[in-house]
Amino acid sequence: MRRSPAAVALALAGLMFAGALGLSAQGGAGGASLGSLRVVGVPQPVGLDVYVRDPAALVQLGKAFFWDVQVGSDGRTACASCHFHAGADHRLQNQLASPPGLATSFPRNQVLSTGDFPFHQFADPGNNQSPVTRDSRFVVGSAGLVAQTFVDIRLTDRVDLGSDPGDPGVFSVGGIRLRQATSRNAPSVINAVFNVRNFWDGRAREIFTGATPFGDSDEAANVLVDSSDGLTLTRARLDQSSLASQAVGPPLNAVEMSYDGRAWAQLGKKMLALPPLARQQVSASDSVLGGLANAGGPGVQPQHNYVSLIRAAFQPAYWQSTQVVDGGRRLVSGIDSPRGTNEFTQMEANFALFWAVAIQAYESTLVSDDTRLDRFLDGDTSALTSLERGGLRAFGGQGRCDRCHQGAELTAAGVSTVAQQDGRQRPRDLGFFRTGVSPPSDDVGGGGSDSFGVPFFPAVGANASAGVFKSPGLRNVEFTGPYFHTGGAASLAQVVDFYARQGDFPDTALDQDITRIRINPRDRTALIAFMEALTDDRVAFERAPFDHPSLCVPVGHVESSPGVPALDSETDSRTSALDRWALIPASGQQGNPVPLQTFEEFLAGVGTDGSRAHTLQGSCLP
Numbered sequence: 001m002r003r004s005p006a007a008v009a010l011a012l013a014g015l016m017f018a019g020a021l022g023l024s025a026q027g028g029a030g031g032a033s034l035g036s037l038r039v040v041g042v043p044q045p046v047g048l049d050v051y052v053r054d055p056a057a058l059v060q061l062g063k064a065f066f067w068d069v070q071v072g073s074d075g076r077t078a079c080a081s082c083h084f085h086a087g088a089d090h091r092l093q094n095q096l097a098s099p100p101g102l103a104t105s106f107p108r109n110q111v112l113s114t115g116d117f118p119f120h121q122f123a124d125p126g127n128n129q130s131p132v133t134r135d136s137r138f139v140v141g142s143a144g145l146v147a148q149t150f151v152d153i154r155l156t157d158r159v160d161l162g163s164d165p166g167d168p169g170v171f172s173v174g175g176i177r178l179r180q181a182t183s184r185n186a187p188s189v190i191n192a193v194f195n196v197r198n199f200w201d202g203r204a205r206e207i208f209t210g211a212t213p214f215g216d217s218d219e220a221a222n223v224l225v226d227s228s229d230g231l232t233l234t235r236a237r238l239d240q241s242s243l244a245s246q247a248v249g250p251p252l253n254a255v256e257m258s259y260d261g262r263a264w265a266q267l268g269k270k271m272l273a274l275p276p277l278a279r280q281q282v283s284a285s286d287s288v289l290g291g292l293a294n295a296g297g298p299g300v301q302p303q304h305n306y307v308s309l310i311r312a313a314f315q316p317a318y319w320q321s322t323q324v325v326d327g328g329r330r331l332v333s334g335i336d337s338p339r340g341t342n343e344f345t346q347m348e349a350n351f352a353l354f355w356a357v358a359i360q361a362y363e364s365t366l367v368s369d370d371t372r373l374d375r376f377l378d379g380d381t382s383a384l385t386s387l388e389r390g391g392l393r394a395f396g397g398q399g400r401c402d403r404c405h406q407g408a409e410l411t412a413a414g415v416s417t418v419a420q421q422d423g424r425q426r427p428r429d430l431g432f433f434r435t436g437v438s439p440p441s442d443d444v445g446g447g448g449s450d451s452f453g454v455p456f457f458p459a460v461g462a463n464a465s466a467g468v469f470k471s472p473g474l475r476n477v478e479f480t481g482p483y484f485h486t487g488g489a490a491s492l493a494q495v496v497d498f499y500a501r502q503g504d505f506p507d508t509a510l511d512q513d514i515t516r517i518r519i520n521p522r523d524r525t526a527l528i529a530f531m532e533a534l535t536d537d538r539v540a541f542e543r544a545p546f547d548h549p550s551l552c553v554p555v556g557h558v559e560s561s562p563g564v565p566a567l568d569s570e571t572d573s574r575t576s577a578l579d580r581w582a583l584i585p586a587s588g589q590q591g592n593p594v595p596l597q598t599f600e601e602f603l604a605g606v607g608t609d610g611s612r613a614h615t616l617q618g619s620c621l622p
Contacts, residue, residue, distance in 0.1 A: 032407035032416040034396065036377040037369035037475070040408045042193055043415055045208075046239035050315070051357060057312035062362030063288045064276045064300070064309065065355060067549045069622065071251060071271065073259040074145055074571070075158030076622040079250065079359070080551050082142040084584050085614050086479035086539050087188030087366065089142045090599045092616075093556025093580075097141045097181040098170070099442040099486065106138035108173050109557050109565060109577075114603045118497075119488030120504040128436075128501040137442060140487025141182035142256075143554055146576045147171065150259035152341050153270040158278070160270070162259040164573050176565045178557055178577050180255045184443070185487035188480045190539060190546070191473045193364045194409040195431075196418045197242050200469045200485045201445045202432055202456050204246035208360075210236030211264060211352045213245040214450040223353050224329060224346050226321040231346060233329060236353060243363050244356035251355065265327060265344045268351025272306050275299050279622070280549045285588030287544035288362075310347060310354050318353065321346040365545045368475045368536040384533055391530025394523035399499070401527070403513035404433050404471040410534070411473040425459040432457070432468040433511040436503020437484045440467030445485070467508060476539045478532050481599030491600040492528045500524060542613065543591035550586040552620040554579040583620035 052058055065071065069078045082089045089095075096106040121134035147169055148162030164177070171178045184200050198204035205215025210222030221233035238244060251267060254260035258267075282293040282300060292300040310319055324332045324343050332343055347354075373392075375383035384392065395401040407416035413431025421429040432446050440447065447466030449455045457465040469485050483489040489498060500519040503510050519527065539546050557577040560566040565577035597612035607615045 032414075032420060034377065034392075034402065034406065034410070035408040035416075036374045037191075037194075037367070037408045038374060038378065040194065040414075040416055042364055042367060043240045045241045045244070045357075045360065048238065048357070051236075051238075051318060051353065052313060052361075053315050054313055055361065057309065058314075058358050058361040059365060060288055060292065061306075061309040061313050061354070062358035062360070063548075064306075065358055066362055067280065067551060068271075068277050069280065069552070070158040070274050070278065071267070072145060072257045073148065073150065073160040073162060073262060075160075076552070076554070077145060077257050078551065079247075079257075080548065081553055082144075082182075082186040082250075082256070083189045084548075084551055084553060086476045086596055087190035087192075088480040089186040090479075090481065090597070090602055090614070091143065091553065091555050092602060094143050094179055094554075095140050095181050095487075096138050097183050099137065099139050099438060100183045101440075101444055102137055102442045104137045108171070108178060109559070109563075111556065112140070112603065114490065114600075117482070117488070117490035117603075118494045119486060122501065122504075125497045126501050128504060128506050136488070137438075139183060139485075140185055140482045142186045143179040143181050144253075144256040145259070146177045146179055146571075146573065147254065148259040148573065150261035150266075153262075153266050155269070155341065156273050158270075158274060159572070160259050160262065162572060164575055165260075168575065173563065173565055173577075175575060176567060176577050177573065177575050178565060179554060179579070182255055184485045185482060187470075187472055188476065189363050190366045190368050191409065191475055192246075193243055193360075193367065194414045194416075194473065195242060195411070195470065196413060196415055197430060197470065198246035199249070201448055202413075202427075202430065202470055203448070203450055204242045204249065206240060206242045206245070208236065208238040208241035208244035208356060210356075211248060212451070213249045214452060214454070215245060217450050217452040217454040223318065224321070224325065224349050226317050226323075226346060231321050231323050231325065231331060238357070241357075241360060243360035247356040247359035247363075248352055263327065264352040264355075265349045266341065268348035268354075269338075269341060269344060271351070272310075272348060274306070275302070276304065276306055276309070277549055280551065281586040282549045283547065283586045283588035285547075285590065286549070286586070287547055287589040288365075289549065290588065307347065313358065314354060318350050319347040325349050367545075368539050370536050370538060371475055372533045372535075373530075385529070387526050387529045388533045390523070391526035391528070391533075394519065394527050395530055398518040398520075399523060399527060400513050400517050401499070404431070404435075404511075405474050409473050410475060411471045413470045414473065425457065427457050427460065427465050427468040428511070430457075431471045432465070433471055433514075434467045434509060435469070435514050436505045436508055436510045437469070437488065437498075438467075438486055439505050439508050443467070443485070445469045474531060475534045476536060478535045479540065479596050479598055490603060492531050493524075496524050496527050537595075538591070540595040541591035541593075542587040542596070544589035547587040547589050547591060548584075551584040552581050552622045553584060553616070554622075555582045555616050556580050579622070581620050581622055582616035583618040584614060585618070 119136040124130035151161040207215035446468040568578040
């Protein structure tokens with residue numbers, strides 16, 4: 001999608017105006033100047049027509065997939081369960097985990113409070129050489145599933161058959177199993193389409209190959225194509241598709257959405273037999289799904305199912321065959337329909353492709369380009385207050401924020417900045433930096449390797465990339481707390497303090513621009529005001545395209561006595577803790593009458609009077 005010539009001209013005129021005031025910012029890595037996001041074309045996957053027949057139907061399918069809790073092995077967990085609040089997660093209870101490289105103790109089922117933040121605290125918040133008064137080396141992740149070993153799907157049942165692992169693991173109290181939490185904080189999916197790579201560590205590559213996040217490292221033929229010669233396995237390859245690469249990570253992840261050992265074809269067989277969003281409400285005015293909404297109850301109209309949605313969205317060559325394959329995608333001759341849960345249709349076997357490409361299409365519509373900064377850079381000089389303009393000057397001045405948050409995307413990991421790096425593949429060239437949030441020994445970040453043994457950044461080696469993380473875009477940052485990949489800061493003020501003291505771990509070979517930051521008290525106030533001006537009201541009020549179906553999210557475990565979780569008698573497991581559930585109501589394209597709640601407000605109890613949305617006060621049944 002490209003902006004109109006008139007819009008581009010207006011934005012460029014605004015950028016010239018900002019430059020005249022000394023407000024344009026040039027990234028330290030040779031990146032793009034700040035600008036309105038309206039002038040940046042939404043990246044389009046290269047080669048999409050090979051697979052897709054109807055882009056609008058593809059977005060419908062992707063939105064249904066993203067919000068459907070039936071995808072989780074427990075029948076209660078969707079992608080949206082960790083990305084329901086400005087594309088992120090602001091739950092307070094049972095969110096803690098150890099960082100991936102440090103097996104440290106963390107409180108189970110704890111309700112976070114203002115006094116827990118920041119996780120790494122100094123006697124003088126502006127001096128990282130002053131005494132450390134708190135060093136909480138756990139992270140605020142996102143609650144996923146109670147650990148189970150996958151046994152099988154149950155046809156027409158949203159809940160997979162699982163068995164308890166022998167070891168209750170660290171996410172347990174007295175043998176009672178709690179929901180596991182991820183070892184990194186959930187980043188927002190809004191504007192993620194502009195990231196050249198996705199995930200904090202960059203493992204979701206820009207090339208999608210049909211089944212895994214790892215791009216060309218995965219050399220397998222992952223897609224079944226029907227032709228005159230019958231079904232054949234072929235390699236899939238879509239460029240500019242890191243969102244598709246990211247999308248195939250969580251559904252089979254044994255912490256996030258799946259019992260351990262589930263395969264894509266099994267998930268496909270399960271979902272194709274279930275009515276979309278069967279236990280969730282869809283607004284008749286939903287900007288994408290409204291025309292499908294079931295006016296008399298939950299979900300969509302009975303004539304619309306995942307089979308029909310896939311047929312509408314994708315080319316027939318990827319779903320039309322009546323041949324049957326086994327779990328290894330080998331042809332089973334002599335039959336024209338599966339005889340059990342270990343035999344699959346072509347559509348079931350290709351479910352990873354359908355899932356990833358559809359999720360990418362939906363997330364590509366989540367573009368937030370109507371902030372007051374965008375309007376200012378489009379030429380509306382009244383869009384920012386004098387204080388906010390001062391924050392913009394500090395952002396590109398001694399604050400050096402623009403070195404990592406540059407270009408119209410406000411991230412050096414965005415397409416505009418990366419395109420200017422002439423193909424260089426160092427972490428810094430791709431928008432990944434070591435900022436001193438945590439030691440590399442806690443979380444190696446971009447220094448890791450994929451499941452094929454290929455380093456995430458092979459151009460520089462593990463040592464040079466250890467501890468680097470993707471620079472996130474800053475639009476709507478007001479609502480995406482807690483902050484950093486650790487979730488260790490609760491407010492924008494704590495984020496600014498972190499950078500003012502040049503990180504928390506100065507002895508970890510920080511990026512050179514971090515060590516040059518200078519933020520005085522007046523700039524601190526102005527920077528916070530400027531970041532609050534990066535909010536798009538459509539996101540704040542969940543107006544289209546940020547409207548959505550209803551969602552029931554787990555918000556901690558019920559306790560039978562202090563510190564002792566109660567048992568859930570309604571699951572197959574006899575050792576799972578009982579969840580508390582909170583309702584995220586469906587919103588139509590006109591959104592909510594009140595704005596979302598910030599994480600800092602949630603900690604303080606602000607908004608429970610009805611003045612904020614997503615306060616997680618309303619109960620629901622999953």
